[in-house]
Structures are given as structure tokens and as C-alpha cells.
Amino acid sequence: MKGIRHLAKQLNVSIGTVSKALNGRHDVNEKTRKRVLAAAAKLGYAPNQSGRSLRQGSTNAVGFMIEFSPEAAANSDNFFVGLVEGAQSALARHALDLVVLPYSTQEDSFAQLQRIVARRLVDALIISATLKVDPRIEYLSHANIPFIALGRSDSGGRHPWIDLDFEGVAESAIDRLVARGHRRIAVALPDNETNLGYVFLSSYRRALKRHGIPFAPKFVFRGPSSEAGGYRIGGELVALEQRPTAILLVYELLAMGLYRRLNEAGLSPGRDIAVIGFREGPQARFLSPTLTCFRMSLHDLGVTLGESLLATLPAFSSAYPVGTVQKIWPLQLVPGESDDFSVGRARTL
Amino acid sequence: MKGIRHLAKQLNVSIGTVSKALNGRHDVNEKTRKRVLAAAAKLGYAPNQSGRSLRQGSTNAVGFMIEFSPEAAANSDNFFVGLVEGAQSALARHALDLVVLPYSTQEDSFAQLQRIVARRLVDALIISATLKVDPRIEYLSHANIPFIALGRSDSGGRHPWIDLDFEGVAESAIDRLVARGHRRIAVALPDNETNLGYVFLSSYRRALKRHGIPFAPKFVFRGPSSEAGGYRIGGELVALEQRPTAILLVYELLAMGLYRRLNEAGLSPGRDIAVIGFREGPQARFLSPTLTCFRMSLHDLGVTLGESLLATLPAFSSAYPVGTVQKIWPLQLVPGESDDFSVGRARTL
DNA sequence: ACTGGCTTCGAAAACGTTTTCGACTATATT
């Protein structure tokens, strides 16, 4: 005999009583509860999750879908480590497990999602790398599965999301550059379908407009968010007859390649061209000159993701304010040397 | 009505038949199977995992326990991304899910493990960051849960593991250095309880011995495996009256800090001291002078982990060779500039 | 026409748990 039956037999009580004791119900004598808890600890018993889930209709687990691809491995930074850690700590307080559900490609992502939902592997989901139009959001909304997206999207109706403050980033970056005399400001965006690129671009345009600077399509660079991508952009930059005096990069890795290409051309970031990176990361922090970029707490964002997801769970919604969570996550500018010059001082080659 | 009952009702067959059709049993007419499959696809039905697990006594999922801590976030590299990707692809071929189970601290790791095992969240486990004496291994062996450890350990009896070829790494690094005239060779090890440090140290000693070089405890540096740790080691190195002419680093991040500290002291890696890093990673690849280090395929290691774990599962053991897997994973030396000098050329300050 | 075997299907049990509901005891209230 195994499981709860074994425990019940040992204690000469019914399995129902054991269950109630372990689940903190009130219709069980405090003395028997102590006995049950002691015996459970001694025998290392914990209720079988499958049986429990089947009966309760919920798994007490939430999934965090994350891309684990060869490219992700090559370009990876610590982005998700902090997020997962934060989300887990938030969910653990409510006795919820966090499991990371890996997928390998974008298409795989949707197939995996359908499987996960259909099989009821988890009660709720955190999805990331949101696309401008994202089938996952339609699907989850329609399937009535609680979820939160890391990244806004045009898809679906009003769904919960948290996204980084691209608007604020673009604004403070461009304010800073304009204050130093820059007018020719480029931007480097990812070439994938994540909504990030679109949102960042419109934020960039809006910020330019505020300063009366016309938008120049030739100053918008698109490419892979990798060191190689940054190198390529560096090449395009060098080749331009009228170079921008400043550039905004959405991924830190772009800075690595950009620096390299500029150095090859005898140009120096922070002297010949102002560079502002986006999110502070593990690689670019060792660049010289130091990269001006934006900082955020991954842990805190993870916690907020977890808590916001809790608010969407029926079982917890009473404890949380109602309304669909749609948050903008702030970042702080970290001044570096890479944009520390006024445009008058720029060398002309 | 939901689930398989709904599907059965729609098709005017019994739920047993639906189940058998979906599971590829032979006692179901090929026409009805087609009908069932079509209806399942149309309605987006997939069997509830809890019900299925309960009945079958297995979850069709394996867990990969990985540390997601603030420090891991700070020092993280892409190590696990490739591993998870590889393991998932190997397991998916056998219709097994891979879920990443995060934990935040070493102590947390064991508690989580107990919970996971007791609740039967997964059928098998991959554990990482194996300690010299690791309670998890004792526990899993005793609980009779199939598992494989990334990293050997003194604990337990004969359990399955795969570990990196520290022996080979130390040997080829030291052969290379000795061939260039180095005799004063230091090593930097992590200060935690992972077995890696112990194994690497003994490999280092053995390699020295082969060349008749006496072991000098003062040339063994221990510290956190971070940029700051590398910086500190650089300081200690500089302060020594009789500096080593070469140093082996077990973590790539150490190189970042070491380079920085050496540069501050007016010393240059690859000219004043030979540096060999251990595993090629996302950060150190941008160092100048380029770091001599060791390369491996994370994807392939992940695949091998997955397949080796499969071999330990009763349901699959027939398809795989018997015997406990204990593999040493090879790495290839990637020559860089950081050790590209003979000891005669070293400057004396 | 009867038997045997083969194919196809359905009824029902089982997996381990939670939860409802009724039963029982002991205590408090009239």
C-alpha cells in the first residue's frame, strides 16, 4: 500500500482525515493533525500531484514559456534568469510551483502552447517575446487560460501584460543626445516579429518629433540582435556619406559588434559617434569606453509578473485588486562614456 | 461534458475506444482511428495529463533542476540554454516533456528535490552543479528515481553522470604552457562546494606532476566565480613577489576581472602572463587579447544527457544499452592570444 | 450448421487524492 492510504493505516485514521489534516481544514482535531503532520514528515509523504490535480481540477503550477534555441544560446544574456527567480519567489509564497517550459523556435512555441493548454499541464502561463500579432494571445484568451504576457501586443482584446518602458527609454536617450547637440540620431532594431521593434520605433519617432527633428528612414537599421548584427550595422554606418552622430541600440550585444567595427574603421564610440545601448547586460558592461545604457531590476520585474498573474487566477483574485494588469516597467539611465561628448567635438573624417 | 467523454459522445463510440485510437493501440479499426484523430484535431482535444498520469503512474515528463538565483543572474552565461535545448530535443523524440525546475539556493535545491520526488511531479531528473558530497544523489538513489547528474560526485554508489573532461583540459593546457617554457603555473578555482573545483585541482596537480613540476599551494587561488573574483585574483597575483608566469581559470568571467586588474597594474595578458580560460563563453569572447580557452557543444551535451537519462527509464531501457552511464565530455582547445608567448619573452617588472 | 479464430468494440475497474455529507460524541442550553 502506498501514499495516503499507507499513512492513514499507520495512524489508524481514515484517508479523508489525513487529507484534511494536511490541507489545514478545520474539521480535524488539533492533536490528530499534529500526529498526521509528524508521520508525514517522518515518512516523507507528500500528496501525489496527479491525484491531487485530477481531483481539484488544477495543477498548482504555473508555466513560464521561454525560448531555448541555439541562437538564444549564442546570444543569450541573463534576462530570464532574474525573471524566473523573481516570479518563482512570488508564486512560492502562495504555494504555487513555477515550471519553465522551453521551446525551440517561434513556430514550436505555438504548438507547445496548444499541447500545454490542452493537456492542462499548468493552471496559468507567462509568455514572453510577444509578437506584434501573436496567435498565442488569441488562443489563450479564447481558451480562457489565465496568462500574462511579457510585452504588449496588438492581438487579442484586453489581456494582461507588462512591458518595458520603451517610450521613456527613447525619450530620455534622445533628450540627452539632443541636449548635446545631436540631430542626426540613428536607431538599430531587431529584424524579427517581436513587438519590441515596432514599439521602440514609434517611441523613437515620437521623441524626435518632440524636438522637431524630421524622421529619416535611412537612419533606421534592422538586423539580427547579435554581435554580428552590430558589426554589420557598424559597417553600414561607416559607409554612409552623411553619418549620424549618434545611435540607439535595442540590444546590448549590438554594441559589442558595433564597437568592433567602428574600431576597425578608426572610429571611436564616445568620440566620433555617440552610442546608447538599451538594456544593461552581462556582456556590454565590460566595454570600453563604458556604454551608456538603461538599467532595470529583473528580479523585481519577475516578482511583478508573478503577482500580476496571481491576480488573474480565480482562486486568488479576491486577494488582489481587480482589473486587467497592463503595466509599463521603468528603467533608469546609467550614464557611461559612450555618449559623453557634444556634437561640436565630433571629428570629421 | 468535457474531455474524452465529449469526444466519444460526438463520435458515438466509447471513451475506451477513443483512448485506444489516440494511443495507437491495435485493437481499433483503422477507420474509426481516423475519425477519432480527425475529431480530436478539430476539437483541439488532448488527454488531460493529470488523469493520464494518475492512471499510468508516470507523468511523461522529466525535470531539469537548475539554479536561478540573483548571483546566477549576475554571473550567468548561456551554459544551460544549450543544455536544455539539446536535452529537450532528445526527449521530445520519445514523447517526453522537459520541464525546467528552478531553485534559488543550494539548500533550497534539496528541499525542492524532496517535494518534487514526493509529489511525483516528474518521472526522472537531471541535476546539475553536483557537489563533492551531494545529498541529492543519496536521496534519489534511495528513492529509486531515475536521474542523471551533470558532474561526478563522491556521493552514492554507482549513479549515472556526465562530467566535463577536466583532466584533459588541465593536461592540454599545461602541456601547452610547459612547451612554451612555463614552470610557474597558477590555477583559479571556485570557492563553493561543487565537485568541479576538487576534480580540477587534482587534474591540475597530476598534469604538473607529469612534467616534474612541484605543486605550490600558493599558486592555487580560490574565490567567487565572478568578474569581481577575477579582479581580486589579479590583485593577489600582482602583489606576489614571485609571480607565476601563467594562470588557468576555471570560469570565463574570472578572465574579465583578471584582465582589468592586470591592465590597471600595467601588465598585459599574453605578454606578461599567460592566461588560459576554461570554457568558452559569451563574455570572454570579446576580450582583447583573445582568450585561449576550451570549446564544447552545449547542444550535444544536452542531447547526450537526455539520451543517457532515457536509458535509465524502465520504459525505454530495452531500447538502450544497459549499464550505468558515466561519461567524460571532451572539449577542444581554442587557441587565442592570451597565452601566445614563451616564458623567455616575459617582462620582469 | 457448427466451431474456431480474428477483429473490433464497450463496460468497468483502477490510479490517489479531495471534498461532501452524514454520523457520532461530548458539551452546552433549555
Place this chain on the structure above:
DNA sequence: AATATAGTCGAAAACGTTTTCGAAGCCAGT
């Protein structure tokens, strides 16, 4: 003393699936 009430417990149903086993139908062989 009778009755209400609170506290404690056990029996049993239910969750959704897989799997066993027997039944039914069909065909071939005698």
C-alpha cells in the same frame, strides 16, 4: 432530562484517463 450545538471523524463519490477482459460480429474451414 431532553434537546440543540459544536467538534471530530469516516464512507463514498468524483476527477479523466488507460487498460483489462469479455462480448459481439464476421469469416473460413470443416
